[in-house]
Amino acid sequence: MSAEPQVALSLRGVEKSFGPIVAVAGVDLDFFTGQICGLMGPNGSGKSTLFDCCTGLVPLTAGRVLAGTTDITGWEMMRIARQQRLLRSFQKAVVFRALTAEDNLVVAGQMAAFPNLASTFSFGPGARRRVRDLRARAAVLLERVGLAHMQHTRAGEMSFGQQKLLQFASMLMPEPRIILLDEPFAGINPVMIERIVENIRLVNRESGVTFVIVEHNIDVLKGVSDRLVVLSRGSVLANGDPDEVIRDPRVVEAYLAG
Ligand SMILES: Nc1ncnc2c1ncn2[C@@H]1O[C@H](COP(=O)(O)OP(=O)(O)O)[C@@H](O)[C@H]1O
Ligand SMILES: [Mg+2]
Known part of the structure; x- marks a missing residue:
């Protein structure tokens, strides 16, 4: 080695x-x-x-x-x-304010995992299974960063610091x-x-x-x-x-x- x-x-x-x-x-x-x-x-x-x-x-x-x-x-x-x-964050907390913490992570996972925007929003058993897997991973990451209690809270209702933590967790979704x-x-x-x-x-x-x-x-x-x-x-x-x-x-x- x-x-x-x-x-x-x-x-x-x-x-x-x-x-x-x-x-x-x-x-x-x-x-x-x-x-x-x-x-x-x-x-x-x-x-x-x-x-x-x-x-x-x-x-x-x-x-x-x-x-x-x-x-x-x-x-x-x-x-x-x-x-x-290879991912980057921005100084501003870039989160989807209208979506819950969990949905923010699912969207982040979808953007990276799917080859194009159309397939991100496609349906069918394969897509449903992937979304289920992404939800499971989102739950693990929210727990890890200490935001598990905010799983169903809209990002827009979180503090600036919590939004930055959520943004950090979003970046971990695509491994x-x-x-x-x-x-x-x-x-x-x-x-x-x-x-x-x-x-x-x-x-x-x-x-x-x-x-x-x-x-x-x-x-x-x-x-x-x-x-x-x-x-x-x-x-x-x-x-x-x-x-x-x-x-x-x-x-x-x-x-x-x-
Ligand atoms: N899109 C842009 N158009 C024109 N000038 C820019 C642009 N982005 C950055 N700059 C200039 O490039 C220099 C470096 O900026 P930046 O990379 O933002 O510095 P830092 O992040 O270290 O504060 C600055 O003079 C800034 O004004
Ligand atoms: Mg700068």
């Missing part, structure tokens, strides 16, 4: 410009299988755009993205989600390999932050899911990350052991400079 860590996601010379604005300025990065990597950087340093580039939300200006050894450059978002099980979280702890209370952190650790440990987490709260990020990457003006400023990275004078300066 090789001691070399496996690469889950690789960026090679990734660039993204919006007209004259260079959001990502040539990034080379490897995210290793089973690792939790924190991604920091001042506002506007290109963190969210980097996630967009990895998940097919925007076309690259230059460079390549590889999931394992598969070149996924130019793939559409749903294809990346379905075939590579992901790589999860990119964009500010999962922003705007929620410390108890809920701890709950999400515990679940990230659990999923990472039990299922070997690779995480990349963008977060401004350095203490929380350092606590959960195996490795820290710092972006500044679209480029990698530091990459390595969390304690060393946050003491790096260039990182301190980038934050003071805002």
Whole structure:
């Protein structure tokens, strides 16, 4: 067996410009299988755009993205989600407010499991069985994240923190390999932050899911990350052991400079 860590996601010379604005300025990065990597950087340093580039939300200006050894450059978002099980969250809690917590998870499972929208809503014994299986999995995940008591509550009636927890649980429905979280702890209370952190650790440990987490709260990020990457003006400023990275004078300066 090789001691070399496996690469889950690789960026090679990734660039993204919006007209004259260079959001990502040539990034080379490897995210290793089973690792939790924190991604920091001042506002506007290109963190969210980097996630967009990895998940097919925007076309690259230059460079390549590889999931394992598969070149996924130019793939559409749903294809990346379905075939590579690479998913991302958004800073806003993206949930279906009119649906119950359980139905939110079932829909998330259906979107990933079915080849197209038409078959998602098809009927027949096969479809019914799949929905039954998805409900069973949804119940397990709601229990796991501590939302079992809200199974039949509409997402719109849940607190912002509970919605973010529900969004996190939704991402687990399609049995992901790589999860990119964009500010999962922003705007929620410390108890809920701890709950999400515990679940990230659990999923990472039990299922070997690779995480990349963008977060401004350095203490929380350092606590959960195996490795820290710092972006500044679209480029990698530091990459390595969390304690060393946050003491790096260039990182301190980038934050003071805002
Ligand atoms: N769709 C877009 N159109 C134009 N500029 C954008 C767009 N998305 C991001 N940017 C710009 O790209 C830069 C990086 O933004 P972003 O990736 O959101 O940074 P971060 O997530 O680190 O705060 C910023 O200057 C931002 O204004
Ligand atoms: Mg952002």
